[in-house]
Amino acid sequence: MSIMSSKKIGVIGSGTMGSGIVQLAAVSGCEVIMFDAVESASQKAVGKINATLKSLVEKNKITQVDADSAFARIKVGKSLEEFIFCDLVIEAIIEDLAVKKELFKKLEAICIPTCILASNTSSISVTSIGSACKDPGKVIGIHFFNPAPVMPLVEIIPGLATRADITNTATTIIQSWGKTTVLAKDTPGFIVNRVARPYYGEAIRIYEEGIADFATIDWAMKEFGGFKMGPFELMDFIGNDVNFKVTETVWQQFFYDPRYKPSLTQKRLYEAGFWGKKTGRGYYDYSERAVKPEPIKDEATGKQIFMRIIAMLINEAFDALYYKVATKDDLETAMTKGVNYPKGLISWAVELGFANVFKVLDDLHFIYNEERYRPSVFLRSITFANTAKSQ
Ligand SMILES: NC(=O)c1ccc[n+]([C@@H]2O[C@H](COP(=O)([O-])OP(=O)(O)OC[C@H]3O[C@@H](n4cnc5c(N)ncnc54)[C@H](O)[C@@H]3O)[C@@H](O)[C@H]2O)c1
Numbered sequence: 001m002s003i004m005s006s007k008k009i010g011v012i013g014s015g016t017m018g019s020g021i022v023q024l025a026a027v028s029g030c031e032v033i034m035f036d037a038v039e040s041a042s043q044k045a046v047g048k049i050n051a052t053l054k055s056l057v058e059k060n061k062i063t064q065v066d067a068d069s070a071f072a073r074i075k076v077g078k079s080l081e082e083f084i085f086c087d088l089v090i091e092a093i094i095e096d097l098a099v100k101k102e103l104f105k106k107l108e109a110i111c112i113p114t115c116i117l118a119s120n121t122s123s124i125s126v127t128s129i130g131s132a133c134k135d136p137g138k139v140i141g142i143h144f145f146n147p148a149p150v151m152p153l154v155e156i157i158p159g160l161a162t163r164a165d166i167t168n169t170a171t172t173i174i175q176s177w178g179k180t181t182v183l184a185k186d187t188p189g190f191i192v193n194r195v196a197r198p199y200y201g202e203a204i205r206i207y208e209e210g211i212a213d214f215a216t217i218d219w220a221m222k223e224f225g226g227f228k229m230g231p232f233e234l235m236d237f238i239g240n241d242v243n244f245k246v247t248e249t250v251w252q253q254f255f256y257d258p259r260y261k262p263s264l265t266q267k268r269l270y271e272a273g274f275w276g277k278k279t280g281r282g283y284y285d286y287s288e289r290a291v292k293p294e295p296i297k298d299e300a301t302g303k304q305i306f307m308r309i310i311a312m313l314i315n316e317a318f319d320a321l322y323y324k325v326a327t328k329d330d331l332e333t334a335m336t337k338g339v340n341y342p343k344g345l346i347s348w349a350v351e352l353g354f355a356n357v358f359k360v361l362d363d364l365h366f367i368y369n370e371e372r373y374r375p376s377v378f379l380r381s382i383t384f385a386n387t388a389k390s391q
Pocket residue numbers: 012013014015016017018035036037038041091092093094095096099103120121122123143144145146242
């Protein structure tokens with residue numbers, strides 16, 4: 001057993017993410033203790049993990065012996081005091097700053113001083129969570145994607161006060177669980193949840209302007225971009241409750257920058273409880289008798305839709321690079337492994353031509369006269385530098 005797999009891991013919150021993280025850590029050889037404010041949630045998670053392990057055995061992805069020993073390494077805690085000897089505690093509770101801060105304060109008082117305290121938050125600042133602790137140096141963001149045992153990417157987010165050795169140890173542990181890690185600056189949405197915003201926002205805007213319907217926009221992105229799912233299919237899959245909340249939080253945290261402004265269309269879906277696949281209705285109807293609408297496969301419109309959305313995504317990636325949210329390599333890895341994009345956005349810009357991407361944005365900026373479409377200063381300077389070189 002390696003040093004990393006002999007670690008004792010604590011997971012707080014046994015919901016969607018917590019249960020996945022528990023399974024992953026246990027299968028990777030760690031002793032895991034889980035706790036949830038609602039006891040039945042942990043029991044439910046244990047049942048779910050048991051069923052998943054069984055199906056992995058049936059599919060020959062794991063041996064019966066390994067499944068049994070992984071399951072035996074999982075313990076349900078009755079109180080936080082049982083987390084005292086953990087080497088790493090990962091919090092995956094409700095997305096609420098005040099509740100998270102309260103928990104981190106308690107954990108710091110309970111756990112041994114060397115314990116790393118991590119948050120799986122999607123959109124709250126790691127620095128602000130860490131500020132609840134006397135030693136914010138040991139607080140870090142470890143952001144898994146859903147489902148945690150399956151998705152290969154994990155974003156590692158040091159807060160302003162996080163010590164380098166904590167970042168290194170957290171990264172080594174997560175990599176020893178078979179994950180690909182990327183390092184992200186503690187900024188709203190980190191890498192993936194920031195850079196991917198236009199995939200949803202610009203698609204909705206195109207729909208709101210009456211340019212095309214959901215099915216046509218989804219078709220355009222799959223046909224001309226090679227995306228596995230169109231924006232509306234993906235929002236329905238993620239859940240319009242989750243997707244809308246992330247958009248709203250990122251927008252608020254960027255001091256209401258219009259580039260991230262949420263849409264009324266999605267807000268109404270959220271309010272109506274049309275959250276997507278899980279509620280049977282979202283942008284599409286998932287009931288048994290529903291007939292999936294057919295796209296209008298007009299090539300010129302499809303290509304225009306694709307270019308508008310991809311240009312907005314590339315713009316976001318360039319801005320993230322410009323503001324040093326991540327390195328170029330980590331940006332490319334994050335978008336291909338975190339949200340299954342067929343290509344990294346920087347390489348895509350090279351392929352499409354910087355000048356072509358810039359022109360789409362510049363035209364949109366001119367036509368709408370909205371801040372939303374302002375080209376990133378980085379994309380602008382690269383485009384002009386290239387043009388100057390070729391003259
Ligand atoms: N769902 C996703 O796709 C996703 C992806 C990445 C990150 N996240 C983040 O992970 C966290 C958890 O999300 P989720 O989707 O698993 O939520 P969830 O609602 O499925 O589970 C949250 C669990 O936390 C428990 N809980 C709430 N407050 C608690 C407290 N004070 N102490 C102990 N337990 C408490 C709840 O009872 C619930 O079982 C959030 O911060 C979310 O932003 C979610």
